[in-house]
Amino acid sequence: MDIATLKKKVDIANIISHYVELKREGTSYKGLCPFHPDTNPSFSVSPKRGIYKCFGCGVSGDVFDFVQRIENCTFDEAVKKVMEMAGIDEPLPIGKETEEHKEDFSKFVEEVHKNIDKTDYLSKRGISEALIKKYHIGFDGEGVIIPLSYRGEIVGYVKRFIEGERRYYNPKGVKLVPFNIAVKQDVVFVTEGIFDALAVEEVIGLPAIALLGSQNHNVLLENLHCDHYIIMLDNDETGQKQALELYNKLKGKGKKVTLFDSSLYPAEVKDPSEWLVKNKDGFKKVLDLYVTIARKPYSLKALTLNYQNTFRAGKYKPIPTGIKAIDDVLEGGLRKGMFYTIGAMPGTGKSSLCIQMTDSLAKAGYNVIYVSVEMSEYEIQTKLFAREFTLTRLQKGFFEKKDVLIQTELLKGHIADKDKLTAFNEIIKNYINEVGERIHIVFTTSLNEVRKAVEMVPNSILIVDYLQKVQPNGKFQTDKQRIDMVLNELNEIKNRYEIPTLLVSSINRQSYNSEGEMSAFKESGTIEYDTAGAFVMTTKKDGNTKDLIGEDGLKGVYKHVYLECVKNRYGQVGEKKELVFYPLFSHFEEKEGGIEDELFSGR
Structure with a gap:
């Protein structure tokens, strides 16, 4: 086989594509020239003619010339490389030979x-x-x-x-x-x-x-x-x-x-x-x-x-949580790469508040990762679905409690009213279509699982419910060491992915009936050092320190919850906001101008 025969057997575009990304244009191919700085593809390859040419720098030739030029090798070496790339296993052809020549420039x-x-x-x-x-x-x-x-x-x-x-x-x-x-x-x-x-x-x-x-x-x-x-x-x-x-x-x-x-x-x-x-x-x-x-x-x-x-990128532009009492104090909402903490005694509704924030953030277009260490995925979904169902039915003008409340039925696993079941399925179908790919629920105590979730959804808001039950990867001897290790790992995650992180925390028993302050948090020193904003939730109580409870004829029982900012890196502290919590559909409302009600002592 001679050189001319080899040249006909070889696809020049295939050989050059080993070095240059080519795109087909008609019967030819175009790409960026490898022989000069080229940003507008000026390099053309014609398989039919067996040649290449750059209309920018003027270089041109056949397949052997191209390999010689780009590999800076002799003609014989170029022939050998072309045969290898073309998968031709035959003796080297007899034909044009050159000696390696090093020109003195x-x-x-x-x-x-x-x-x-x-x-x-x-x-x-x-x-x-x-x-x-x-x-x-x-x-x-x-x-x-x-x-x-x-x-x-x-x-x-x-x-x-x-x-x-x-x-x-x-x-x-x-x-x-x-x-x-x-x-x-x-x-x-x-x-x-x-x-x-x-x-x-x-x-x-x-x-x-x-x-x-x-x-x-x-x-x-x-x-x-x-x-x-x-x-x-x-x-x-x-x-x-x-x-x-x-x-x-x-x-x-x-x-x-x-x-x-x-x-x-x-x-x-x-x-x-x-x-x-x-x-x-x-x-x-x-x-x-x-x-x-x-x-x-x-x-x-x-x-x-x-x-x-x-x-310019708006990295520290606040992200509204949908809870006005929080957004106002934080000058607009959460910011990327920062910790925020909400602390409360059991039964105050801190998880429901965070789930409501999850819903609001998702509807605003943000991805939210909700890490739960106590409530199962089913319980969290129940709170989300019950709240959406009740709010939707109230907006549509339903005025009987049996038609708007559904959380208890969901927890029992049975909805007897067929019309109500049909309405629930339709409302939740629409809800899933709206936010189903933006809310991510992770039921775990493992920080490794938390990290995996953030890696999968990096541009997100992380909510951890709750801090005291998350387990660090290393060994620890005291609760303070454990909290320190958990916060250090979460700190690394939030900084690496530049995400806002909201932590739910328990508070000390001695703070259950006292005014909100930073010392109410368990291991408050560590939390105070790391968090940009901290809030304490407490309930309105009677003289015997029992929760005062009211009842709405349509929305069911409710309690008044105080939300007080005790740490604010960029604003004032000590401001106490009052919310109304409806536990039968896990919903908080702002108390504006006061609610005229008769509260009775909880049992």
Whole structure:
């Protein structure tokens, strides 16, 4: 078999797809050119003609030429690689042979450097004479020549045409290496193109690395001579995708690396080179900031960028719980990455209050993870469904208790009234369609299960009911140690996933009948230290410290519950709000203007 026969047997698109992601367009394929920084696919492959061509840098050839160029190998080596990739197990063909040839580019570079004063192209792009001399940049009459060095030798060059549609050219058979790949310094910017790297050095005096194509990721990873890498690729979808990919690769190598925030690019600026030309001072300020982030990461100046991003993203924008008494005190609601605590004696309705918040948050579009250590999934669903059923029936104008209350029947597992059962099924069907994928119920005492749930639903609000029964992963000897360990693990979870976390806590027995205060919480010192907001729930009582209970002819019995803020990192404490709790459908209402009722002592 000769070379011509082999060429006909090989699918050039299949071979090139090992190196370039190709998309079919008619009878041809298109992709990003691997031989120059390419963001708008200009690389075309024609299987019918057996050739490839880049309309950006002008390179073209057959399948063997492509492999020679990208692998920087001899013709015979390229033939062997093509046969391996095509799965052809035959003797190597007889035909064209070449010897490995290493061209000396140094003389050419010196000659064209002498002609650099014959063009003002570089000055128009903001590049100074100092950088032109440093890198021996030249001019050959058609374009600017920028040499590429590797391990102390000039191994090739990039030519940037200054006129016409053709933009880049590099010598045939020469594999591009990243520009400035051998640089050794504490902080280095990594860009896509050479002019981007030159732009960075022009304004801050630090040499920058230009990748010259995504195929050079591995070359960079094999030549990591700097301490901190700042990835600053082009401001487009392809550039940002490549930036994230390289960021993860450098992270995997254990290097310090920062991903440049593309939102800082001015409008209509696609890369560092354009930024230099359009606003050099603004460009310098941003680069200086990133150098500070790398060199002095804990300084206020460095932290300011993260603060601005956090503010723009609305990270600390309050999330309303739907309970006005809580939202008003917390200046709007819960905030990401913070603990909140609600403490109460048994029977006060603290779980029902949290379940009501779960419902409200889910209806507002938030994911909620409700971790229960006492109530089963069935009990929690019963409270959710009974409340939804009763509120819906009240809105529709039903005025008899038997038609609006259903929680007791659900707990007994039987609804005798067929019409009521049909209505319940319809209401709950609609309810599930509305919030069924946003409410997540986890019945466990294990923090490992809690972590798994948060990993599955990372952008969520976590409610833990309740704190004293959650078990840490390590060993402990006292209740205080256990609470400390639980809070430390929950703290790591909330910080990692930046989620608001609401903890339900029991209170000390001696605080059952006293005014609300931080010391009411069990292990209050630990809770006070970690929580951003803490509330104590108490009930209105008679002279014998019995709960005062009233009864509504439609909604059933109720009790008055006081909700008092005893810790507020960003606001006032001591404000006591009064709520009305209807336990027969697990619902709280705000008491506005007072409720005229006759309360009787509970038993």
